[in-house]
């Protein structure tokens with residue numbers, strides 16, 4: 618079932634590439650496996666999936682320790698507390714939600730090698746959301762880029778939940794404009810609710826969970 622879901626998502630991604638006149642291999646699928654079991658992740662791996670995204674540091678570390686499979690890559694996609702950085706520093710190939718310099722410093726201090734980083738943008742100025750405003754991203758980029766072992770590759774966002782995927786389009790377009798201006802090659806944006814629109818607006822990573830795995834279990 619995961620194999621079929623994955624094939625369908627990949628097909629929708631490549632159709633969106635065609636619509637936008639983009640190369641079909643210019644966007645990759647990050648499977649959001651938070652709260653999914655080891656068996657479920659293994660099934661996705663067997664279907665060809667190699668990149669997995671986790672929100673919680675301890676869960677990422679535990680899964681990475683069990684699932685030592687060739688070519689598998691772990692992405693930390695949730696907001697990190699400084700004292701949780703230690704859980705992901707060894708296992709994460711990329712961190713998608715860097716939004717505070719303290720977290721970046723701690724990651725740089727603890728990571729054994731280079732970690733790819735995305736700065737999280739708070740696209741809608743939501744008080745409760747993680748992320749840095751569009752205006753403050755250039756200053757943040759300068760600070761994080763100065764740290765050892767962190768390679769800032771792009772920007773990431775999670776727009777407010779909306780009924781229609783079109784509601785996300787203006788945010789995604791603004792993300793692309795800023796990434797271009799800052800010469801950042803990667804854009805991590807688009808989830809089950811809006812990944813095709815994200816691809817049309819320049820995403821290079823889409824983070825899809827429920828459309829691949831079905832509804833998330835409440836706890837594992």
Ligand SMILES: *Cc1c(COP(=O)(O)O)cnc(C)c1O
Nearest residue numbers: 649694808809810824825826827
């Ligand atoms: C859970 C989550 C996703 C995936 O959401 P779905 O709606 O299941 O596709 C993507 N990005 C982040 C940051 C998440 O927390």
